[in-house]
Amino acid sequence: MHRHVLHNGVVREASERLLRPGQVGFLNGWGVFSTIRVLHGVLFAFGRHWARMRHDAALMRVPFPIGLQEMEAALLRLVEANQAHEATLRVAVVRNRGGTWEGPGIESDCDLIAFTTDLTDWGKGVKLAVTRQARHSASAFAGTKILSWSQNLVWLEEAQDRGFDEVILLNEKGQVSECTSANLFISEGSKVWTPPLSSGCLPGVTRDLLLHEVRVAGIEAGERELTLEDLQRADEVFITSTTRELLPALSVEGIRINRDEAVRNSIQAAFTQYEEAYVSQARERGHKRNGSK
Numbered sequence: 058m059h060r061h062v063l064h065n066g067v068v069r070e071a072s073e074r075l076l077r078p079g080q081v082g083f084l085n086g087w088g089v090f091s092t093i094r095v096l097h098g099v100l101f102a103f104g105r106h107w108a109r110m111r112h113d114a115a116l117m118r119v120p121f122p123i124g125l126q127e128m129e130a131a132l133l134r135l136v137e138a139n140q141a142h143e144a145t146l147r148v149a150v151v152r153n154r155g156g157t158w159e160g161p162g163i164e165s166d167c168d169l170i171a172f173t174t175d176l177t178d179w180g181k182g183v184k185l186a187v188t189r190q191a192r193h194s195a196s197a198f199a200g201t202k203i204l205s206w207s208q209n210l211v212w213l214e215e216a217q218d219r220g221f222d223e224v225i226l227l228n229e230k231g232q233v234s235e236c237t238s239a240n241l242f243i244s245e246g247s248k249v250w251t252p253p254l255s256s257g258c259l260p261g262v263t264r265d266l267l268l269h270e271v272r273v274a275g276i277e278a279g280e281r282e283l284t285l286e287d288l289q290r291a292d293e294v295f296i297t298s299t300t301r302e303l304l305p306a307l308s309v310e311g312i313r314i315n316r317d318e319a320v321r322n323s324i325q326a327a328f329t330q331y332e333e334a335y336v337s338q339a340r341e342r343g344h345k346r347n348g349s350k
Contacts, residue, residue, distance in 0.1 A: 059139040063148075063171040066131045068138045071172065079160010080153045080168065082119070086205030088151035088167075089113040089121075091262075092238075093132075094299045095173065096332060098142040099339045101299070103129050105262045110150065113201045119152045120166040132171055141173040145300050149204060177300060182307040183223045185236070185294075186216035187285065191226035192234040192257035199257040209237040223296065225285075225309065228257045233283040239298040240264040243283065243291035244320040250287075253280040263297040266331065273327045276320060285312055292317040302328060 062071045069075060082088040091106040100106075107125045114121035123131075132148060135141075148171040153163050191212065193199060216224045225241060228234045235241060235258035242251045242264075251268070252258050268278050288294050294306035294314050303325045305318060 059141055059144070059173045059175075061135060061138040061172075063131055063135040063169070065165070065169055066127075068134055076168070077160055077163075079158070079163060080151065081155050081159050082151035082153060082167070082204065084158065085156075086203065086207070087117070087155075088119055088149050088204040089117060089202060090147060090149035090204055091202060092299050093146045093148065095136055095141055095144040095146050097336050098133075098136060099336045100129060100132060100136075100146070101332060101335060102262050102266065103132075105265060106148075109202065109260065109262070110148075113203065114150060116198065116201055117152075117203055119150055121150055122167070123150075123169060128169070131169070135171055135173060139173050143176060144173045145176055146171060146173045151204065179301050179304055180222075182305040183296060184221045184308045185296075185306050186219065186221035186224045186310045187227065188212050188216075188224050189227045189231070190229060191224075192228040194228040194230065194232075194234065194255060194257035196257070200254055200259050202259055213237045221310065225288075227285075231284065232256055233285065233288065234258045235261075236296055239296040239301060239304075241283075241294065241296050242267070242278075242303075242321075243288060244293045244295075244317070245291055247276050247320070249276060249278040249320060249324065250281040250283060251278070252283050256282065261297060262299055263302065263328075267297065267303075267324065267328070271324065271327050271331050273323050276323060278324075285309070288312060288314060291315060293321055295321050 061068050064075045089110050091110050093106050094101045111121050151168045153167055212224045223236045226234050233252050234256045240261040242249055254260055289312045292315050296304050303321055
């Protein structure tokens with residue numbers, strides 16, 4: 058973590074004591090969060106991250122009193138304070154009130170907290186373990202990105218202890234849902250498939266961009282229920298996330314997979330072009346706002 062954090066709109070030293078046990082969200086994991094790529098000083102795809110957080114906050118009954126532009130401006134102040142122009146940013150909205158264990162003197166319904174850290178080097182690919190019964194697709198809270206993340210961390214740590222990098226999580230039907238912090242795709246000829254949201258997976262921002270924004274001539278992306286057998290038959294398996302972009306699977310526990318990288322390489326090139334255009338447009342909007350003051 059870098060030197061400064063954002064606490065309710067104010068940039069503070071990370072060493073400061075800003076939180077208390079009586080803020081119920083911290084002891085109960087009652088809050089929502091998102092992880093954002095800071096790209097050339099721009100919060101990449103921020104509007105999509107904000108919209109997902111607001112949606113999940115409403116589902117989880119977490120107060121979410123901050124608008125898109127206000128949150129973006131506050132997060133950019135943190136980026137500048139840390140000089141984190143190429144970084145990973147984590148932002149959370151945590152519920153403070155409710156239940157038996159609410160502490161005295163709590164003044165606000167929620168806290169907005171953000172911090173930045175250096176980018177992770179994910180290497181050239183991932184070795185994927187498999188965990189069964191790890192997602193319940195019919196749950197009302199399936200696909201929400203909430204602070205109660207400890208199960209994912211346990212599955213990931215156990216997999217890493219066994220020499221893997223990430224974990225494919227299967228749902229109660231035995232279908233592929235997602236990884237602990239990434240979505241999963243396969244390629245079959247000119248088709249690219251990812252599990253539908255009905256599998257219990259999180260609606261990742263990179264996933265959404267690949268399905269609806271990033272276009273490659275001759276390649277079609279869509280949703281389809283997937284099994285481990287589908288992964289074995291595929292031309293390639295890869296995972297996606299905000300910080301990984303498109304990362305190939307080197308192996309999958311228990312099955313043999315193919316590694317034809319042509320389709321993923323083409324999509325990655327188009328995704329990089331999309332990122333560059335996004336940054337350019339964001340900077341242009343910033344110049345216009347500053348010029349109008």
